[in-house]
Amino acid sequence: MTLPTAAKRVAARAVVMVIVMTAAAGVVSAQAVGPEIPIWVGAVESHDPVVAFDIIHEEFLVVWYNTQGPNTEDIYARRVNMDGSLSTWFSVVSATGEYHGSPAVAYSEVRDEYLVAWNYEYAAGDFDILGSLISWNGSSIGTPFTINNDLDNQDEPDVAFNPNDDEYLVVYGNSWIGGLRDIAAQRVDGGGSLLSWANIATSSGAGRYSARVVFSPEQNTYLIGYTRDAGGTAGIDVAGKIAAPDLAGVSIALEITIVDDSVDAAINPAVGATAEGFIAQYNLPVYPRARRLAADGTPLGPPSGFLLGVSLGITYPSRANAVARADAVGFVSAQQRFGPNYGQVYAQVISPSSDKILSRTFAVAVDHVWNGEVDIDCAPWGTCLIVYQSDTDIVGKIIRLNLFGDDFEVGDTRHWSGVLP
Numbered sequence: 369m370t371l372p373t374a375a376k377r378v379a380a381r382a383v384v385m386v387i388v389m390t391a392a393a394g395v396v397s398a399q400a401v402g403p404e405i406p407i408w409v410g411a412v413e414s415h416d417p418v419v420a421f422d423i424i425h426e427e428f429l430v431v432w433y434n435t436q437g438p439n440t441e442d443i444y445a446r447r448v449n450m451d452g453s454l455s456t457w458f459s460v461v462s463a464t465g466e467y468h469g470s471p472a473v474a475y476s477e478v479r480d481e482y483l484v485a486w487n488y489e490y491a492a493g494d495f496d497i498l499g500s501l502i503s504w505n506g507s508s509i510g511t512p513f514t515i516n517n518d519l520d521n522q523d524e525p526d527v528a529f530n531p532n533d534d535e536y537l538v539v540y541g542n543s544w545i546g547g548l549r550d551i552a553a554q555r556v557d558g559g560g561s562l563l564s565w566a567n568i569a570t571s572s573g574a575g576r577y578s579a580r581v582v583f584s585p586e587q588n589t590y591l592i593g594y595t596r597d598a599g600g601t602a603g604i605d606v607a608g609k610i611a612a613p614d615l616a617g618v619s620i621a622l623e624i625t626i627v628d629d630s631v632d633a634a635i636n637p638a639v640g641a642t643a644e645g646f647i648a649q650y651n652l653p654v655y656p657r658a659r660r661l662a663a664d665g666t667p668l669g670p671p672s673g674f675l676l677g678v679s680l681g682i683t684y685p686s687r688a689n690a691v692a693r694a695d696a697v698g699f700v701s702a703q704q705r706f707g708p709n710y711g712q713v714y715a716q717v718i719s720p721s722s723d724k725i726l727s728r729t730f731a732v733a734v735d736h737v738w739n740g741e742v743d744i745d746c747a748p749w750g751t752c753l754i755v756y757q758s759d760t761d762i763v764g765k766i767i768r769l770n771l772f773g774d775d776f777e778v779g780d781t782r783h784w785s786g787v788l789p
Contacts, residue, residue, distance in 0.1 A: 402766035413760040458506040549575035584641040604633035610665040640691035694746035
């Protein structure tokens with residue numbers, strides 16, 4: 369398939385930036401982390417923000433759910449400009465007496481629209497996965513459609529877009545009668561029609577949850593990562609699979625053990641992809657860590673990965689890790705670290721080709737309130753929006769990443785201030 373104009377623009381930027389970064393072997397720094405952006409603050413409790421970057425209009429879309437009352441949860445979205453200023457907001461789905469939560473979002477540069485997927489409580493103890501296609505500015509919001517409504521629970525969706533084939537992949541957890549939990553995936557074409565479905569991983573006596581997915585256009589494959597609880601003394605680790613766009617053979621393919629620690633539990637995975645391969649980020653058990661994977665899914669480096677930072681005290685089983693691609697620098701990591709009474713949010717830049725942190729640690733949210741459920745997405749040239757839940761508000765901050773060689777900036781200079789940090 370011929371890449372659309374926006375994808376060509378991303379590819380061209382990526383080639384230039386990789387060449388410059390290789391030549392300069394620079395150190396990543398940043399302008400000061402921007403002020404807090406009040407994406408949705410005040411009247412109601414708001415939870416679980418996720419973010420996607422629109423390459424065509426150069427803006428972000430933040431999606432979350434609001435608790436409107438004792439029996440109502442709705443999905444909302446807001447556009448955020450590159451400079452951190454707020455644009456329009458809209459409701460993705462709102463219905464009194466219904467529960468809609470745990471959203472996920474991906475942007476299609478082919479159709480200039482988003483797919484938002486979420487949990488819908490069909491009945492007590494029976495959750496389904498729904499989705500809706502939304503135009504880039506929210507002017508057109510498609511009728512919610514069913515992605516999976518099998519018996520029992522389908523939950524914790526994540527979604528990635530495949531520009532090579534103009535389709536999305538939605539991954540989610542399945543909970544079956546008897547307590548078995550596995551991971552499944554559903555292809556959705558650019559028009560919202562369901563394509564093939566596949567069970568990603570399951571086995572008797574084990575549980576799998578917290579699935580995350582990323583697509584590599586260069587490799588034309590997905591990485592699906594998740595927490596795997598083998599039960600008993602076998603422990604909890606992070607596993608995954610490489611999947612072809614049509615999901616052929618993925619159900620019977622061997623699982624990749626991304627990290628298996630016989631003593632501590634590895635949880636809360638996040639996954640990212642660059643042209644060189646993949647990365648998985650996770651907690652082991654109270655320390656944020658990461659491990660790179662080759663394009664074929666082979667884990668690289670030490671078995672436990674490499675350390676990203678020191679925890680403040682405890683982990684929490686939520687969206688505690690996030691990682692995004694920024695072609696100018698590599699991977700950008702966001703981490704939720706916990707203390708006894710509050711969570712804090714930090715960010716770092718990770719090399720795409722070595723177990724190396726390329727930046728200082730950016731303190732994003734370190735005030736003594738609860739900050740959590742962090743997510744991140746980045747423009748190719750290194751402007752990132754980190755979103756998180758602060759108490760029960762949805763807020764964010766902009767970080768502009770710069771690559772320095774001998775005191776010069778590289779990247780898309782339209783977006784630099786010209787002031788060295």
